[in-house]
Amino acid sequence: MNINNNVTHFSNMVDWYPWGEEAFAKARTENKPIFLSVGYSTCHWCHVMEHESFESETVANVMNKYFVNVKDKLYMTYIQLTSGTGGWPMSVFLTPELNPFFGASYFPPEDQYGKPGFITLLTRISDLWRTDPQKIKASGESMTSQLKSYIQAKPAGNQAPLDPVAVAAETYHHFVNSFDPVFGGFGSAPKFPTPVQLQFLIDYYMYNRQVSSRAADAQKALDMALFTLKKIAAGGIHGTSKYQNHIGSGFHRYSTDKKWHVPHFEKMLYDQAQLLSLYSSAYQITGEAVFADVTKDIIHYVSRDLQHDTGAFYSAQDADSSPSIGSSQKLEGAFCVWEESELVNILGPTDAQVFGIHFGCKKNGNVEPAQDPQKELVNKNVLAESGTIEDTAKAAGMTPTEVTRILNSSKRKLWDYRSSIRPKPHRDEKILTSWNGLMITGLVHAFEALQETDILKLAIEAAEFIYREIYNSTTHVLMRCYCQGASDIGGFIDDYSYLIQGLLDLYEVTFDENWIKWAYDLQEKQNELFYDTEDGGYFNVTKHDKSILVRMKEEQDGAEPSANAVSLRNLVRLASLLEEPSYASKAQETVHAFRLSLSKFPFAIPALVASFMLVSNGLKEIVLSGNPDDFRMREFQRIVSRVFLPNKLVSLAKGEGFIAQKNSVIKQIGVHANPVAYICDNFSCGLPIHDANALKKALSTDQ
Template sequence: MKSIIVALFLLASPVLAQDRAANHLVGQTSPYLKQHLYNVVDWYPWGPEALNKARTEGKPIFLSIGYASCHWCHVMEEESFENDEIGAFLNEHFVAIKIDREERPDLDEQFMLVTQTVTGGGGWPNSVFLTSEAQPFYGGTYYPPDTFLSILQQLSTMWRDDRPDIEENATALGNVVREYLGRKAAAYPLTAEIATQLAQQSLATMDDFNGGFGVAPKFPQESSLLFLLDQAERSSDAELLEVVQIAAAGMVNGGLHDQVGGGFHRYAVDNAWAVPHFEKMLYNQALIGRVLLRLDSLQPNPSFARAAQRAFDYVLRDMTAPDGGFYAAEDADSLTTTGELEEGVFYVWTPAQVRTHAGAESEFLIDALTVEEDGNFEGASTLQLSGEEVDVERLDTGLELLRQARMLRPKPRRDDKILLSWNAEMIVTLVQAARAFDRPEYLTAAQSSARFILAKMRNGEGYYRVNTGGIASIDAQLPDYAGFGRALVALADADPAGNWLAEAERIGHYLVEHFQQSDGLFQMNSEAQGLGDYIQLDDGVLPSGSAQVQLLLSALARRSSDVFFSQQADALTDILSGQALAAPVRRIAAIAAVDAQNRGDVGPVRAIANGAVLVSTVIDRGEGLLNLNIEIAEGWHINAHEPLEAYFIPTTLEVNGTDIGSDAYPDPLITTLSFNEASLLALYEGRIELSVPIKVGANAVTLTLQSCSDEICLAPESLSFSFW
């Protein structure tokens, strides 16, 4: 019976065992909520109907928050929410509400804080108990069925016998949570010295042997890695670069990396990145991929470049909707040969399985991928590169044999929600990857996702957060708007003719009008939700909404002639840095965003001259050259390396303080301009390329130029790059 239920569950059948009637989740589009549609528990979605029912009937609320690819959410469903005794008790004494945390990150963050306050920890499923007025009084995570029923019985008795005490405690707990969510720190400037100090302090938390931060469970923590790379590039700090390289190598070579199909799992349950928690999330592909791109741009690394492209190819192959958006996730669990739903079974291998499908390449693959008889996960092996030198072409050929064989296994369920903020991060990364690897299909995929959002996720002047099965729903939140604005800026850099920048600018104005508070910070929702207004400062699976607003305003300020954006970006920096410095480890993305506004962008793409000039760098691995491309908008020019007028600022490129030499610069255009037709000028227009040999060791590269139109010349600007 169990295997029959699981199979029907995976196929999303409208009928389950015993022809059970659907609950109040009918009509919900969330794949996670649909999974619970035929539970014994009479679930409601979060909204007025459920909240009014609790208030009218005087019942407490049991709030369960999870997501479709969550292993322990599945376990608690099977053990408790399909349990007749538990379901009957819940339905009689509580109003049961289900929330998909990926649809509602605002409610997820608020109620996770409740559980963390009560228990000192957190996770999913998040199990929170609220009064009939929706004020929290208790919280936990996964409970075994006997424990869960006992808690329900105890809390029900307490609600009946001591309701005033519970409501008093709920008021106190709610106030603690609201105080934290509404916390404010004094404005404080972020200096270069403070940013450098924070980077150095973070080294103390690094795992020097396996790479990454802290101990198991070990998460990628991409925002922290990207901050370290920012600081490495700003100061040519080889130590900071190396610690990120060690972390990336651990992830790329370990079981966190899906060696067969490409892409990365959500986190590792051990210190060595060997055994993952097997769900695969879109945001990890975007953010781990971005870390690998940055590393490869600073010091070419074929292993990182390969892993990044395999992750992006996986997204295009398996996570892309036919009409353009990117799906949210793939589950950790799938069916075994006996019909049982188990974690990781799709991804792990035994030596016998490899030999069955890989033929003459079997022993090579078994050695290269560390496939052992006893295995390291339930009698099988997660695949890990052994660390020895390996023939990559031969490895990839063998991995394709295993991928084709793996496709015969029951696949993990895919969560086909299209989430605005997650798609935005994927767009940004794919645009960068298209430029770095000369892969135009990545840019095409990014453009298709953006066009899908523009066509299918508009909500009047705003946006929806979610599109599932062609149905858009749930008002977009701060990370959605700011993230999509950043994605549009990235597309505008790559495709200036696409009119992407105009919509990014409109979003910037929209955010200030609808999300900005009187103190200059930006709230999570345009209208209060859940426990009230709050400012998202802490990083989660994505950089915080506050960090993303700073990044968007800064990007627009560098690309727009509208002084509104530079004023807003400048005004936010000290306010946001004061908040971020109050808890820098949790708010490192905001630190990085403020640092970028104060000291300029880092990375391989830089906009200057109010967007009239775009500078990008790409390393030619075959020739050992850094190619620096300068793209100049129509109607603008920069002075040549040897201008004909002595008072003009020349374009110069220096490596470690030495100019690359006159012969390395292109021949200038000799012409006159309308403001001074009597004098000849030597200048560059359109697109020029400068090439620099990359030597072993640190290379500090500085580009200096002055941008002019027919009417004005802007102040000279210098851009600094670091390469190893």
């Protein structure tokens, strides 16, 4: 079972068991239902439910008497299908045979608004179980059967091939119809950054911008993505930055309102990683400084607050923290928000006034009651830009230069105060293989955009940490996570696919073939452990995991791209780079495995649609040859890196080595005395390019 996001319930009164046979055996022996609680250690509402219910002696007595209580994706799918929603915390009731029969997310402790509270729910379920357990077991078995049918559904045979243009267009139009033209993003509150959706829009632009019949839609796709990225960066969801807008850096998990103003304050590594890729791509495409600034800001945050001493990155920072040293109760956002009186005391009245104008601060706070149900943000201000520097200058009767000076000075003073006076939020110090794979990719993309070697060093250190601490180089098996030592939980499909992607990205900017060799070994192991040899695609867990009722093949994106979408890209890249025809076959089989989803609801799987676009458009391979230490060669490499193309594959031709052993074209090209580049499409390479300006011109026409 996936336990990477467990809430730690050490301080409460519930008799918790880890997901495993000990708990299952107890449930069978005592004929009790299982209550499964899943969250993550930095989740605000997980903390709320823990404090309200799990620390209550009354609630704990009921739970311990009538249930076997387990903390630990099958069950999230169950909640999504039965309630129409998902999210954390996840609360599911299971039979001793692990069949789900009831579940939802957060439960308040007491009845309210005509809905039962947690203790009422526990009592009713325990009464039903004692009265007729067989009826509940039958219901659970039926639900599991329905889940299996849903998960294992296959498209009808003898259908026409999928039209990738139509699939991508349907996905694009879905986002057009749900786009918020005022504040960016999609739909109304709450709003998530949805990196997967924004990345699809950017990819859609790149694939369609030169097709006359689709050029207008392509531009609209890019405009929606860029507008949203700017709105997110200016909002309270963005921890304020020394580089750009605010104080503290990084991005919070999501916004409780449609304006990106009041966030839930946890910060997750996977958000930083994916947004890092997005802002880097936006800068490569547009050259606008705002996107470079936010890229630097994210790197500043993760390297300062989430990096392990010897490489790799921790999982998250908590939403809640103590408002002051010695406080007995933690509050949401306490580390991040400000009262007007604090601003005056720290900044002085004049600077506080200017700062308050720019960031929308008010005497009684700027958080609406609807965004503060726990009354933790009363009189507090969440910083979000209310206008431009010029707007603030006009309102304050100053010049833009004076305002800029005051804002920069104020940010430094507030950061110094916050970092020295306020207790920092709890940091979840699990190092997850999958999320670090995403961060390696994000850092490589940032290096490509900014060409700063320190960024690349962070990516290399993270990869080396995983190889050293969480990987068995003899068996090629990854572990799921590390926390003061590697866990004994084998990696899941996302651990393999995300890391392979990161290693492929690392190779393309370093040309160190050790990364490709490792990626190949991992892909072979992933195929062995997870590939569905009958119907294509990858299962989430191995066939050896007996605690899972149904081996799912997930294609829908959540906070992260689906592992099958990432695996599809990896297969295409490795198939070409290493001339592995079996990988090309697996790529086609993976597309077919998710034909039903691609044809019926592609908007729910934008990452897979983006990978499908890659398959249908093919790779643009750029092969360089020459001495890597030659300054002219480094200029070639810089030019290639600086260009964003979603289907770009870069390699260095060598006369020998791991790639040359497998790729006849690269072996044939060999090492040239002077730098040369070949641009290849659809297995056909153009004439050699010997001049840096000519290479830049050739790539600019592609971009």
